[in-house]
Amino acid sequence: MVPGNDTQISQFLLQGLAKEPALQPIIFGLFLSMYLVTVFGNLLIILAVISDSHLHTPMYFFLSNLSFVDICFTSTTIPKMLVNIKTQSKVISYEGCISQMYFYILFAVVDDFLLTVMAYDRFLAICCPLHYTIIMNLRLCGLLVLVSWIISGLHSLLESLLVLRLSFCTVLEISHFFCEIKQVIQLACSDTFLNNIMIYFMVMLLAVVPLSGILYSYTKIVSSICGISSAQGKYKAFSTCASHLSIVSLYYCSSLGLYLSSAGTHSSQSSARASVMYTVVTPMLNPFIYSLRNKDIKRALKRVVQMAVIKRQIVVGLTKYF
Numbered sequence: 001m002v003p004g005n006d007t008q009i010s011q012f013l014l015q016g017l018a019k020e021p022a023l024q025p026i027i028f029g030l031f032l033s034m035y036l037v038t039v040f041g042n043l044l045i046i047l048a049v050i051s052d053s054h055l056h057t058p059m060y061f062f063l064s065n066l067s068f069v070d071i072c073f074t075s076t077t078i079p080k081m082l083v084n085i086k087t088q089s090k091v092i093s094y095e096g097c098i099s100q101m102y103f104y105i106l107f108a109v110v111d112d113f114l115l116t117v118m119a120y121d122r123f124l125a126i127c128c129p130l131h132y133t134i135i136m137n138l139r140l141c142g143l144l145v146l147v148s149w150i151i152s153g154l155h156s157l158l159e160s161l162l163v164l165r166l167s168f169c170t171v172l173e174i175s176h177f178f179c180e181i182k183q184v185i186q187l188a189c190s191d192t193f194l195n196n197i198m199i200y201f202m203v204m205l206l207a208v209v210p211l212s213g214i215l216y217s218y219t220k221i222v223s224s225i226c227g228i229s230s231a232q233g234k235y236k237a238f239s240t241c242a243s244h245l246s247i248v249s250l251y252y253c254s255s256l257g258l259y260l261s262s263a264g265t266h267s268s269q270s271s272a273r274a275s276v277m278y279t280v281v282t283p284m285l286n287p288f289i290y291s292l293r294n295k296d297i298k299r300a301l302k303r304v305v306q307m308a309v310i311k312r313q314i315v316v317g318l319t320k321y322f
Contacts, residue, residue, distance in 0.1 A: 012097050012184070013090040013173045016081065017272055028085045034280050035078045041287030042067035048300035051307075055300055058136045059125070059240075062118045063290060065145055069114060070283035073107040076100055077178035077279055090173075097179040098160055104178065106156040108255075109206055113148035115248050116210040120144075122241050123217035127224045155202060162195050176272040178279075207252075214248055243290045250285065254278035 017027055049055045049064040080100065084090055092100070124132050159181060166188040174183045182199065185192050221241060228234045254277035291297045 009094050009168050009172060011091050011093050011172070012179065012187075014081070014084060014092055014177060014179075015090065015173055015175050015272075016084065016177045017276070024085050024088075028082060031078055031280065032082055034284050035074055035082070038074050038280070038284040039071050041284065041291075042071045044301055044304065045287050045290065045297065047304050048297055051304055052296075052300035055296060058121050058141050059118070060296075061141050062114060062121060062145070066111065066114045066118070067287065069107050069110050070286055072103070073111060074280060074283050076103045076107060081177045092179065097174075097184065098163065101163065101179045101181055101184065102156050102160040105159055105181065106152050109152035109155055110148055111251065112206060112210050113152065114145070115244070115251060116213045117144045117148065118244050119214040119217040119248070122244060123220055125240065126221050126237050155206070159198065159202070162198055166190050166192065166195070176275070180272075180275070211252060218245065243294060246289050247282070247286055250282045251278060254282060 018024070045067040046064045049060045077100065080092060080096070084092075121136060124136050128135065163181065163184060166185070167190040168187055169189040172187055174180070174187070176183045185195050185199075188195075218241070221237075225234050225237045228237060254274075291301060
């Protein structure tokens with residue numbers, strides 16, 4: 001790397017979660033396992049929704065999109081981290097860092113919007129059941145997902161372009177296991193006032209507006225559930241929201257506090273460990289939360305597994321025959 005201020009730097013150094021060499025194999029095994037569980041679990045949810053016609057409803061359409069985004073979300077950070085541990089390297093190229101930053105922000109914001117859309121879907125299903133199928137039609141579902149992707153893409157592009165205008169110093173060590181935007185900005189030698197203002201403004205906007213929509217939806221949902229006379233009816237209505245509410249709680253509790261914390265806290269390596277919760281753990285738990293609390297998903301997953309077993313037996317039988 002060339003000393004002094006230089007926008008044409010070639011690489012950054014990712015410090016990871018721990019500097020002790022003895023911990024690297026443990027971290028590698030743990031994160032590889034969590035990544036495989038995340039990918040496999042979310043893929044099963046997608047396959048279950050696609051293969052079962054009973055799950056071709058708006059709720060499961062949004063769920064399959066959420067599972068896809070969760071796979072992409074973890075895939076932007078964990079594979080590079082695992083490669084660096086395996087090769088005993090901390091290097092990530094400048095282009096790779098900016099690309100990782102772009103896709104990380106993109107999928108995080110899409111995740112946020114999808115959770116809001118899912119809350120709106122539950123609101124319509126419980127509070128307006130007679131008009132639900134008319135309002136939440138296939139066209140509106142597709143439009144909501146498309147708008148979520150477009151807004152997220154534009155926001156991510158804006159944040160990345162603001163980073164590209166910065167000049168960086170000779171100290172290019174990122175105290176994180178991926179190119180987290182605030183950590184990268186702190187390494188800049190040029191003025192970062194605009195970047196910091198934009199980050200806090202967009203975090204507040206993208207956190208407050210969707211969260212307000214979710215809280216409003218669930219306020220109306222709770223009010224409607226309280227108006228149901230039978231205990232069985234209340235339980236059935238609440239059970240359709242419990243999984244989503246659990247995921248929303250996990251997502252916001254683990255991410256919002258971290259991103260609204262002070263710059264000093266963000267610069268420490270403890271923030272990197274804290275970010276594991278929403279970058280790895282939350283996407284990994286989503287399939288379990290939905291599958292354990294949802295009979296339709298359980299039934300569909302059982303069917304997918306049975307079909308896979310049958311196909312394997314057919315392949316094995318044909319192999320032996322020939």
